[in-house]
Amino acid sequence: MEPITPASVPVETQLLVGCCREADQADIVARGLDQLRAALSESFHGHLIALAEEIRDSSRLLRSLADSSHMHMTRVPFMTNYLEVLLPCLSRTLKDITVYYEDKTLSREIRWRKMYNKMTEEAGGLPLPQRFVLYNHFLSLLKLLLTRSPSFDLNTLETLRTRVSTLREQIGIPPVPHAGTLVRQSLLPLAAVQDRDSHWAEQIFSLPLPSRTALKHLRSSKSYGPFYPWGHLTIPQGSTVLFKRPFDNDTISIVVFLSSVDQCPYFLMRTIQNNTPWYSMFGAHELCIEREGSALQLKRWSRSEQCSKLWAALYFITWEEMVLFYCTFVALKARNLLTVQIHPNEFQLRREKRLFQAQIIDDGFKHSLIVYEDLQTRGLRLHAAVWEGELRQCPVWTAFVTHQSQSSTWLSRRSRHRVWLKDVQLYVFCNAYRQENMRQNKLGAFEIHFDREEAARRFRELFSIRSAASETSENEPVASSSV
Template identity: 85%
Template sequence: MEPPGVPCIPVETNLLLGCCREADRADIVASGLDQLRAALPESFHSHLIALAEEIRASTRLLRGLADRSQVHVGRVPLLANYLDVLLPCLSRTLNDITAHYEDKTLSRETRWRKMYNKMTEEAGGLPLPQRFVLYNHFLCLLKQLLTRSPSFDLNTLEILRARIVELREQRGIPPPPTRIGTSLARQDLTSLAVSQDRNSHWAEQIFSLPLPSRTALKHLRLSKSFGPFYPWGHLTIPQDSKVLFRRPFDNDTISIVVFLSSFDQCPYFLMRTMQGNTPWYSMFGAHELCIEREGSALQLKRWSRSEQCSKLWAALYFLTWEEMVLFYCTFVALKARNLLTVQVHPSEFSLHREKRLFQAQIIDDGFKHSLIVYEDIQTKGLRLHAAVWEGELRRCPVWTAFVTHQSQSPTWLSRRSRRRVWLKDVQLYVFCNTYHQENMRQNKSGAFEILFDKEEAAKRFKELFAVRSAASETSGTESMARP
């Protein structure tokens, strides 16, 4: 489905569309610098790599700011003056870099030397990569201001603003306009910025934790979004809604923002796609979507009332199996715990193309849970998966943990009693606010404790990994012995 024609949009919206345009331009400039680096001796590479990486960071921050602004529309006026300061300066910098590396009257080495030295000199000695460090720090603070982060520092934002204004003057860029209605916003800036909800949601932590392993998926394609689409500002999102996380796909050409509505405290999925330089948005609640795996993609489907059938809303391709698992478990947990969800189809509790190697009941932080060991058929990756044992939330994910190369160590798993097993070097991703894994790590080594309901289950669990470890060692020995 193609988006409708672009309507007339207010001035503040143009600033956020400007973020998307400059993000696209930054992507092009970074690629141009990569091509320039390929033609230069290695001695030039470190500075070029640093510059390109900072420019790509600007791309991510600009698109992220535009995406999150959909959820925090009421706070966008707080950003207007600051974006007016930044965007023209950033745009001029990107244009100047382009002019330098496209100057075919000079050798490539001379182009780079002239670009670096001249642009450093015009910025009062600020090296060119550090100029983007300045821009990116400023953008990070704008994100914190938009989302009411307790880390927001107004003094630092004003210091950086003054530095960018100075840089504009050095480049001969006219002063930014003073927008009507922003004086009151600036007076209330401090009080509004720090009025943060201190209650953390489990979904805010899932994608901020590092991955203990990265198992590549095959047969990747471009992710797709199918709408229906709406322009920026045309979706009704209650004020003071809370962003849980944002996930980009395909170099941020598609993104998913998940937020809790302040109206009904239920999770919603906001998808952004690009048509040219223009962002388009589509939104559904978790209770309105279904999820299933198709190869290396997770497909999200919606119900079409007009056509009375299920239709594809998004096909999201993941680079790694771990990221796919985390997104899947997060979606299912959000949907199952959602007050607006009528029913979760049983098939949604199972990630397709996984084989169940083990299942038993455990007593976990005072709760009865199912502990399952899954093996991914495609990648052969292993993970532990705990789910609710009984009741309305039966089979809802509680936590998952990826089994990495650490499991080959003889000290990774130890049986401490008839029903008690300890695991060392295991990182849990928790999908529930009432579960506290620290209660299962009350030992000197900080190992994670699994308490099985039955002695036989503890025995089978240990034997499973002992057999796999032995098989792995045998395979490795045979591989070394081959000529």
């Protein structure tokens, strides 16, 4: 990959590259503060932890802003002058902190005291951690401005710009010579524009996880390209961001969006090389997915080499997040109008054992209900899929079976065909499905209506047996051994 030079790119791109560069530096500074804290007594830990966490938040916000800019290129000029105000100030703060904690002529305690007191004093009494709170509030508002969020407040942004400008003067940075104009009040109605109906994929990763089952043998995620610099990939104006997933402390990120031109999902991958962001993009219909250990591998077809090649290997910290990403990808691809065909193997997540399968009547549809057990983590989940037709096997929803299933009240059989589940959270992969129609009972429990009486019985027995086995193992005395 050829480096991006200042002379070859517009100022907007230079500033967004600067966001990524300062994000990397923020990560380095946060780690340095962690090392400093480890050498000091606990009385200093509170302020050091607060400062390091705010700096890490700055890193995340900077990368998120750079990633979102790719989806909203036409609005990047609106925030250019604000970035020109903020980035030099943030950069100077990070450099000053580095100078203090790397000063080997002083003891570590004196380094910290001098850093905190001097930098608080130069900022007119603003405590050092609060300086990053200011930066992060500023960055958060720029993200809202960029994405046309109805929560954006111009008055607050202008107030923060004034505070950061004052801070710049206090630490000796010259004022910004404004070449353009800041956001005008007349632009505010644009910020309130929203999609009429939200896509199901926008909700999947915003829901909390009911459990977090750690995966083993984690490695660094990898991206394989082909890559292009910022601004070289065409994303139609008005496209809808469905979700973003960061990997490896955001050194790689995947942004999934719905194109405003063909209403089909696309995957935009960003990686960092030599402090510079690089991008690669393919439609869901152009990619295939499979599990390899704790990673999901996304593959593309190489026309020049006439073979399948890795596009990304994404390692997940938890089994639940891996399952949600997998199901989301498969559902997006299966329901994509540009998808010619999808291999049956893509509907099956590797290293899962099928414990149960039956037909259910679910919100008026015929669905397959499957109980899967993950062979690596022993995690259980319920999985509903389309029973028949062109979308056969396409995921409709999944739900993770947590420790609450051990309760005697979690599952109850209400009739020959109906079973109720309490405390179960569904992740739905279809806009037409309405789970509230299956919760119309006095307990708000989720109702499963089996096509056959025998299936309802086997489903209940499955969990009764597992619950009994779990209780037996917990109550068994630990066998003593002689040495």
